[in-house]
Amino acid sequence: MKIQTVEAIEVAAPADELSSPWSSTVVLIKVTTSTGAVGWGEAPTTLMTHPVRASVPEVARFYEGRELIDHGTGRREFERYSFYRYHSMEATSALSGVDIACHDLIGRELGTPISTLLGGRLRERVRAYSNGWYSDCIRPEEFAAKARAMVRSGFSALKFDPFGDQFRELSPQGLRAASERVAAVRRAVGPEVDLLIECHGRFLPSAALRAGLELDQYRPRFMEEPMIPEYNDSLVEFRQRVRTPVALGERLLTAAEFASYLRRGLVDILQPDITNSGGFSYGREIAGVAAAFGAPVAYHNAFGPVQTAATLQMDATLPTFFLQESFEASWPAWKK
Known part of the structure; x- marks a missing residue:
């Protein structure tokens, strides 16, 4: 199963609704595989919606075409070829959204929560x-x-x-x-x-x-x-x-x-x-x-x-x- 496409989907407050600039826009990351399976992530905008959205295709090229199970190599390629690496919050927001979506896909395919993929739950409730x-x-x-x-x-x-x-x-x-x-x-x-x-x-x-x-x-x-x-x-x-x-x-x-x-x-x-x-x-x-x-x-x-x-x-x-x-x-x- 390969990562086929990575998309940024902007969801915003209705035009007639007052909203804080911090919370008026959400950028969702949609990762679709070669089998048609879909996983979701989120890239926070932090008052920088356009740069974050523009960073998604730049990050996507390190992931598209790779086997889903090997998505971590996409991150390593990002580290190798991205000059500013983790010093651009816009790029790391896009990277994070893709990583979350890839884990979502793996969890869905295995029928297990992501917490299980991370080693298992230590608690059932959080304060x-x-x-x-x-x-x-x-x-x-x-x-x-x-x-x-x-x-x-x-x-x-x-x-x-x-x-x-x-x-x-x-x-x-x-x-x-x-x-x-x-x-x-x-x-x-x-x-x-x-x-x-x-x-x-x-x-x-x-x-x-x-x-x-x-x-x-x-x-x-x-x-x-x-x-x-x-x-x-x-x-x-x-x-x-x-x-x-x-x-x-x-x-x-x-x-x-x-x-x-x-x-x-x-x-x-x-x-x-x-x-x-x-x-x-x-x-x-x-x-x-x-x-x-x-x-x-x-x-x-x-x-x-x-x-x-x-x-x-x-x-x-x-x-x-x-x-x-x-x-x-x-x-x-x-x-x-």
Whole structure:
């Protein structure tokens, strides 16, 4: 059975429906074999829909015509002939989508879940945290009301960005507003619910440090990407002075990068994304790094339903699984 075609299929929000630019488009990867069998993957766009879609045929040429069972050689050929290798997130997103689709095909042909192909399940259920629930919240009481609703729906962990339009610098007023929002959520949901603080990698080290020290009092379970990635060496000092653990990883694309961050003491909780870091094939290598360091893994999962389904297959096999990101409660109808 050979890989015959690799296609990118763009699915987007209806023109009359308001949608976040992060979630308004999904690029599905359809791999069809010589027997007509079809497998599906997903390539996240991360505000770069056109470059990701254009990368798919460039990656496809390493796979089309190969035996499905040998699809891993396509990845090796990509590594050999792609000059930028894993330094182009658009290319690695396309590569990941193809890899996921190939695993989907093999699982379908064998009649077995992908988790079995990855070594078997270590768990039947995973704990999820909700994200995206606060998108229209500004005032502390709005954050609190939405947080209570999410807890009532069954979530015991919530992630949110309390920093509004603050960028690079964090003004005294901006820090106070963020603190008031987190305080309101903590009061609303009580001490047993885990709060996860999203920073979106947008602060200078000094601003990130002030945010971490201020929000420590609310006992967040982690702070995600507290500073601009180019300054991540400063996370050593951040982790020395701030009690809240650091989570990151959605911008890291290789097992070597994750190993480097762990060796240098820059991170506590890893957040790889299997749809931009090589799919299941490379995902296993990153999971191996996490296991070797004893690092908890909480996969990044901010895009579409195929990504979610694939990520859950990885979750089931992880020795150091921690939490799973979930946007499903906030998805628009077209994405469901």
